[in-house]
Amino acid sequence: MxxxxxxxxxxxxxxxTRAKKADSQTFIKHIEKIKLLCELFLDAEQHDSAPSSQHIxxxxxxxxxxxxxKQPPIQHDEANGTSIFDF
Known part of the structure; x- marks a missing residue:
């Protein structure tokens, strides 16, 4: 939702408004709540601007x-195929 x-x-x-009226002990709690609310905006913006990981x-x-x-087969003395299991 x-x-x-x-x-x-x-x-x-x-x-x-509450932070302006608060004493020094509760002031920080109100500022932390404001920070959390700001992060909602920032996270939503970053999510919207992130490149789509669905593109393949x-x-x-x-x-x-x-x-x-198609890749050319490995060319050296002991290789006889393209698989690492070819001996």
């Missing part, structure tokens, strides 16, 4: 499906 930005801002204003390139899809791109 998403919370509207206006509700978060209203809660921040309420905490700010054609090459990645081929590898995942086992359709390897």
């Amino acid at each position: 998403a919370v509207k930005n206006t509700i978060i801002l209203q809660k921040m204003q309420e905490e700010l 390139s054609k090459e990645e899809m081929k590898v995942m499906l086992g359709q390897q791109t």
Whole structure:
């Protein structure tokens, strides 16, 4: 369930008002609540601007499906195939 930005801002204003009236012991608690509310905005913004991890390139899809791109066989004296299990 998403919370509207206006509700978060209203809660921040309420905490700010309480912090202004608070003594030194409870002042920090109100500021911590404001910080938490700010982090809701920052986390949502970072999540929205993050690159989509759902995009898969054609090459990645081929590898995942086992359709390897053709690679030349390894050329050295003791190699006889492309698999690491070929002896």
